[in-house]
Amino acid sequence: MSQLFKELTLPVSGVTLKNRIAMSPMTTESAYFDGSVPQELIDYYEHRSGDAAMIVVESCFIEDKGRGFSGALGIDTDDKIEGLSHLAKTIKAKGSLAVVQIYHAGRMAFPDMNGGANPIAPSPIAALRPNAPVPTEMTHQQVLDMIQLFANAARRAIKAGFDGIELHGANTYLLQQFFSPHSNRRTDAWGGSRSKRTHFAVEVIKAVKAVIKEEGASDFILGYRFSPEELEEPGIRFDDTMYFLNKIAAYGLDYVHFSMASYTRGSIVDTSDPSLLIEKYLEERSEALAAIPVMGVGSIVQPDDASQALELGYDLVAVGKAFLVEPNWVEKVARNEQVQDFADIHQRQELVIPIPLWQFMDKSFSLVKDAEEEKRKAARLQELLKKKLHFKAGDYEVIARGHNNDLPMVVTFSDERITAIAIDNSGESEGLSDTVIETLPEQIIAAQTLNVDAVSGASATSQGVIDGVAEAAELAGGQESVDVLKARPKPVRERSTEVVDETFDVIVVGGGAAGIAAALRAEQEGLSVVMLEKLSFIGGAISVSGGNQVVMGSKLQKQAGVDDDSALLMVADFLKNGNNKNVVELLALLADNVGQTTDWVHDYVGVRYDMAEGLHILAEYSRDRELAYEDGGHGFAAAVRQKIAESSVKLYLNTKATKLLSDGKGGVSGLTAIEENGKTHNITAKAVILTTGGYGHNKNLLSEDLQDVLFYGTNSSMGEGLLMAQAHGIEAATRMMEYGKIYPNGIEVSAGVAKSTIGGNIAVLRENALLVNTNGQRVVNERASNHDILDVLMEQDPKMLYILMDQEHFDVFKEEVAEGGISQIDIEQWLANNGSQTPYFFHADSLEELAKLAGMDKNSLVNTVNRYNQFVADGKDQDFDRQHQFLQKPVGQGPYYLVEQKPRFATTMGGLVVNTNLQVVNSKGSLIDGLYAAGEVVGGVMGTDSPSGANNAWALTSGKLAAESVYKITND
Structure with a gap:
C-alpha cells in the first residue's frame, strides 16, 4: 500500500505527482448542448478532487462535428476557455492536478449527435456498430487540418489553466482509427503499412509538443491513452500496439494509459493465451518506452486491486467507477477500508452526480442499486451456501x-x-x-x-x-x-508458477492430422517425441469434418477398382483446380507419397476407410481417388487417439506454444509452451515440426476477399505457427497468403459464420435437386466440380444460390447435414423462420408459394423445374449437360424447399515456405536449421484452391514425411 502513496516525477514535463492515483476520464453526458461546462459538472469534479494526484477530465471534442456521444464537453472554440478555466481552477484548488482528455470521434461521430453531419474517417469503412454510417474519407488536406485542430485544443487547455492533456487514442476514436487496419485502408502517406498508419498519431504528438513549447508551458503534462487490441478483423493486435507505443515513445510523453475493463486483462482476440497484457507490455517495451510511466485502469475498486496493479508493473492507477460511488476513494484506501461497489438509489445528491450521469451509471453499468435489495440477495446467497x-x-x-x-x-x-x-x-x-x-x-x-x-x-x-x-x-x-x-463457488484452480526444462528429439506443435502423423512416424523411427495441443483434444479440423481423403496410389484405391491412376494424372488435376499456381515440387511430393502414406495410416495407425461406400465420383478428378473414413471425421479421430494413447509420444493438451527458441544463428533449438494452468515448459529438441494449421479465424492475416467470405472452420485457426516462425531471429518466409479454399455450400448460422451442407448436397444431387439463383433459374451443372460451381456462385449478385428440393429429398438432406454440425433442432427453427432471417430455409406446399416467399418470379421457378423434369424424361440436360447418371429422377411432390448456398471457407492456402524435406526457409532463402512444417501451415501446394479430400491427404502425407526428414537429417 505504501507504494501507492509514493511520489512520481514524470519524465518530460518534470511534474511530480504526489501519489500514484488518477481519477480516470469518464463520460458524464452532462455538458450543455454546445459542449460548454455547466455548474453541476464543476460541482461533480470538485467533490472528487483533492486526494488523487490527477483528475483526468472526460474527453472533450476538438471539433463541433466530432462528438462521440451526447452531452459531451467541447474544447473546440475559444469561447469554451472560460468555462474550462473555471473547471480547472476548481480541481486545482482542491489539491489535484487538472488534466483534460481531448479527442475526435471520427467514424464514431454519428450524425444524430452532430447536427446530421456525416462523420469523417481515414477510409469510408463503417464501424461494426448497429446503424453505423459509412464515413466520408478524409482528404490529405483534411488530415492536416485535423492535426491542427488537436494543436488548437492543446493551446486552449493551456490557456484554461489545465496542467496537461491526455490524447485519446483509444475506444475506436479517430486517433485509433488511423492506426487500425480495419478503419484505415488508405494507400497514401497516412496508411497502407503499419508504419504509415502510425504517422497521424506521430504528427499530432509533434504538433501538440510544438504548442507546448510556443506557449512556454514546459511543465505541461502530455499523456496518451490507447486500446491494446481490437475485435475487428482486420484489427489492431497487441504486437501492433507494442510497435505503435515503441515508436511514439521517441517523441516525448509523460505517461501512456491502457484503456480496458480490467487491469488484469488478457487478450480479447486470442482468449487461449493466459498471459496478462501488462506482462507482455513489460516484456516487449523498448528502452525509450520503459522510461515512460504506464497507467493501468479497469476494475480497480478495492485497496488490494490498487496494490496488485502496482505489483504487476503499472506505475500509476486510474480509478473510474469506484470514484463515482465513493468520492473519498483515496481516503478510504489509505485507511485500507473496503469500498462499496455500487451506489444506493437514494444517494445521487449526496454523491453530487448529474442526472444524465446517474442514468448512465444505472443503465450501462448497473452501478445504481437498491441497497436493501442487495442485502436481501446477499443474504439469500449466504442462505443457499x-x-x-x-x-x-x-x-x-x-x-x-x-x-x-x-x-x-x-x-x-x-x-x-x-x-x-x-x-x-x-x-x-x-x-x-x-x-x-x-x-x-x-x-x-x-x-x-x-x-x-x-x-x-x-x-x-x-x-x-x-x-x-x-x-x-x-x-x-x-x-x-x-x-x-x-x-456454490467454482472449484479453486491455483495458477501454477512452475517452470520445467525438458529435452526431446522432436517437438510437434499441433495435434491435428499432420501433427498426429508426424508424431507417430517419428516415434516409429525411434525418436523421443512430445506433441503440444492448445485445445483439450487432438484431431484438429479433420475430427469435425466429413472425413474424406485422396488415396491415389494406395492398395485401397486398387481394391476399390481403380488401377490406372498415376501421380502425373493427379498432378494435372490439381494444377487445373489450383489455377496452375501450385508449388509443383510440393504437389509432386504429395502425389508421389500419398499412396504409401494412406497404406501406413490404414495398416499402422489403424484408421479404417469406408470401402463399402467406395471411391467417390467427383468432377475435379479424372480418376476416382477419394475415400471417406469409416464414421467420417469421428472415426478418424477415434483411431488416432487410441494409437497416440498406445504410443510413447508425450502429449500435452491445453498447452500452447508461445515462442520458438533461437540458437543464435538463425536456427531453432526448441520452444517455450504454457499450460492452461500457467505451468511453463522450456523444451529443447533437435527439431521442431510446426503443424499448427491455418489462419482462417485470424482476419488480420486474411486478404480482403477472404474477409468477406463466411468462415466455418475452427476458432483455433489463428495462425500462431506462422507468427512464431516469422518472429525476430527466425524470420521464416511465407507465400500465397491471400488465398483460401472457398466452398459453394455454406449457410450463414450467425453473422459471418457458416456451417456446411456439403453432406446433404452430395446425397440429394445424386438423384435430383437443383441449384437456382435468386431469380429461380438454373445457372450451373449441379454435379460440376466445387471449383466450377463456386465460379458461378461468385458471379451472382448477391453471392448466393439456393438448393431446391422436393419433400423426399429434403428428408434425406436433413439426415446427411448432421455431420456438418447442423441438428434437427436447428433445421426445425430455421424452417419455422421460413426465410425471415438467415440461414434462409424457405418451404411451401407449391412452387408458386415457394417463389413468392423467396422473392422470385413464380413463373421462372416453375418453368425451371418443368424444364429440368423434361430433361430427365429425355435423358439429356440441354442447358448444362448434367451427367446422365445424375439425371435419373424428376423433382417430385411437395412441399418444396429452398436452402441458401453461400460461399464459405475454413482452409487457407498460404503459409510457410518449405523445401521438399519440409524444412522451413527464411526470408533470405536459407534453410532454418531445426525447423520443419507440415499440413495447412505450409503454403502453396494446392495453388489457389484445393480439391475434395486433398487437404487431409496433404496433412497426413506431409506430417509423415516431415518426421522421416527429421530422422534422416538428424542422423546423418
Whole structure:
C-alpha cells in the first residue's frame, strides 16, 4: 500500500505527482448542448478532487462535428476557455492536478449527435456498430487540418489553466482509427503499412509538443491513452500496439494509459493465451518506452486491486467507477477500508452526480442499486451456501443440447449428492467432446456445484452438460436444489508458477492430422517425441469434418477398382483446380507419397476407410481417388487417439506454444509452451515440426476477399505457427497468403459464420435437386466440380444460390447435414423462420408459394423445374449437360424447399515456405536449421484452391514425411 502513496516525477514535463492515483476520464453526458461546462459538472469534479494526484477530465471534442456521444464537453472554440478555466481552477484548488482528455470521434461521430453531419474517417469503412454510417474519407488536406485542430485544443487547455492533456487514442476514436487496419485502408502517406498508419498519431504528438513549447508551458503534462487490441478483423493486435507505443515513445510523453475493463486483462482476440497484457507490455517495451510511466485502469475498486496493479508493473492507477460511488476513494484506501461497489438509489445528491450521469451509471453499468435489495440477495446467497442438498435418490434421464446433436444423459443422485453423470456423446464429434465428458462431470461431482468453467474448444458441449445436470437436479430436488448448485463457488484452480526444462528429439506443435502423423512416424523411427495441443483434444479440423481423403496410389484405391491412376494424372488435376499456381515440387511430393502414406495410416495407425461406400465420383478428378473414413471425421479421430494413447509420444493438451527458441544463428533449438494452468515448459529438441494449421479465424492475416467470405472452420485457426516462425531471429518466409479454399455450400448460422451442407448436397444431387439463383433459374451443372460451381456462385449478385428440393429429398438432406454440425433442432427453427432471417430455409406446399416467399418470379421457378423434369424424361440436360447418371429422377411432390448456398471457407492456402524435406526457409532463402512444417501451415501446394479430400491427404502425407526428414537429417 505504501507504494501507492509514493511520489512520481514524470519524465518530460518534470511534474511530480504526489501519489500514484488518477481519477480516470469518464463520460458524464452532462455538458450543455454546445459542449460548454455547466455548474453541476464543476460541482461533480470538485467533490472528487483533492486526494488523487490527477483528475483526468472526460474527453472533450476538438471539433463541433466530432462528438462521440451526447452531452459531451467541447474544447473546440475559444469561447469554451472560460468555462474550462473555471473547471480547472476548481480541481486545482482542491489539491489535484487538472488534466483534460481531448479527442475526435471520427467514424464514431454519428450524425444524430452532430447536427446530421456525416462523420469523417481515414477510409469510408463503417464501424461494426448497429446503424453505423459509412464515413466520408478524409482528404490529405483534411488530415492536416485535423492535426491542427488537436494543436488548437492543446493551446486552449493551456490557456484554461489545465496542467496537461491526455490524447485519446483509444475506444475506436479517430486517433485509433488511423492506426487500425480495419478503419484505415488508405494507400497514401497516412496508411497502407503499419508504419504509415502510425504517422497521424506521430504528427499530432509533434504538433501538440510544438504548442507546448510556443506557449512556454514546459511543465505541461502530455499523456496518451490507447486500446491494446481490437475485435475487428482486420484489427489492431497487441504486437501492433507494442510497435505503435515503441515508436511514439521517441517523441516525448509523460505517461501512456491502457484503456480496458480490467487491469488484469488478457487478450480479447486470442482468449487461449493466459498471459496478462501488462506482462507482455513489460516484456516487449523498448528502452525509450520503459522510461515512460504506464497507467493501468479497469476494475480497480478495492485497496488490494490498487496494490496488485502496482505489483504487476503499472506505475500509476486510474480509478473510474469506484470514484463515482465513493468520492473519498483515496481516503478510504489509505485507511485500507473496503469500498462499496455500487451506489444506493437514494444517494445521487449526496454523491453530487448529474442526472444524465446517474442514468448512465444505472443503465450501462448497473452501478445504481437498491441497497436493501442487495442485502436481501446477499443474504439469500449466504442462505443457499449453507443449505444442504436434498434429492429423491435415483437415476434421472435427460437430454441436453451438444455441439452437433443431443446429449442423452443419466444423472444419479443419492439423498444428498450427485453421485454419477453418464453421458452418451456418440452424436458429438470424436475428440471434441471427450474431454468435456471426462472432466466436467468429475468437477461437478467433486465440488457439488454447477459453477464450472467450459472446456477450451468445446463450449457448446460444456454448456450442454451443465444444462443437462441442472435439469436432472430440478427433477430430483426442485428448483432450490438447482439454485444451491449454481450458488456454490467454482472449484479453486491455483495458477501454477512452475517452470520445467525438458529435452526431446522432436517437438510437434499441433495435434491435428499432420501433427498426429508426424508424431507417430517419428516415434516409429525411434525418436523421443512430445506433441503440444492448445485445445483439450487432438484431431484438429479433420475430427469435425466429413472425413474424406485422396488415396491415389494406395492398395485401397486398387481394391476399390481403380488401377490406372498415376501421380502425373493427379498432378494435372490439381494444377487445373489450383489455377496452375501450385508449388509443383510440393504437389509432386504429395502425389508421389500419398499412396504409401494412406497404406501406413490404414495398416499402422489403424484408421479404417469406408470401402463399402467406395471411391467417390467427383468432377475435379479424372480418376476416382477419394475415400471417406469409416464414421467420417469421428472415426478418424477415434483411431488416432487410441494409437497416440498406445504410443510413447508425450502429449500435452491445453498447452500452447508461445515462442520458438533461437540458437543464435538463425536456427531453432526448441520452444517455450504454457499450460492452461500457467505451468511453463522450456523444451529443447533437435527439431521442431510446426503443424499448427491455418489462419482462417485470424482476419488480420486474411486478404480482403477472404474477409468477406463466411468462415466455418475452427476458432483455433489463428495462425500462431506462422507468427512464431516469422518472429525476430527466425524470420521464416511465407507465400500465397491471400488465398483460401472457398466452398459453394455454406449457410450463414450467425453473422459471418457458416456451417456446411456439403453432406446433404452430395446425397440429394445424386438423384435430383437443383441449384437456382435468386431469380429461380438454373445457372450451373449441379454435379460440376466445387471449383466450377463456386465460379458461378461468385458471379451472382448477391453471392448466393439456393438448393431446391422436393419433400423426399429434403428428408434425406436433413439426415446427411448432421455431420456438418447442423441438428434437427436447428433445421426445425430455421424452417419455422421460413426465410425471415438467415440461414434462409424457405418451404411451401407449391412452387408458386415457394417463389413468392423467396422473392422470385413464380413463373421462372416453375418453368425451371418443368424444364429440368423434361430433361430427365429425355435423358439429356440441354442447358448444362448434367451427367446422365445424375439425371435419373424428376423433382417430385411437395412441399418444396429452398436452402441458401453461400460461399464459405475454413482452409487457407498460404503459409510457410518449405523445401521438399519440409524444412522451413527464411526470408533470405536459407534453410532454418531445426525447423520443419507440415499440413495447412505450409503454403502453396494446392495453388489457389484445393480439391475434395486433398487437404487431409496433404496433412497426413506431409506430417509423415516431415518426421522421416527429421530422422534422416538428424542422423546423418
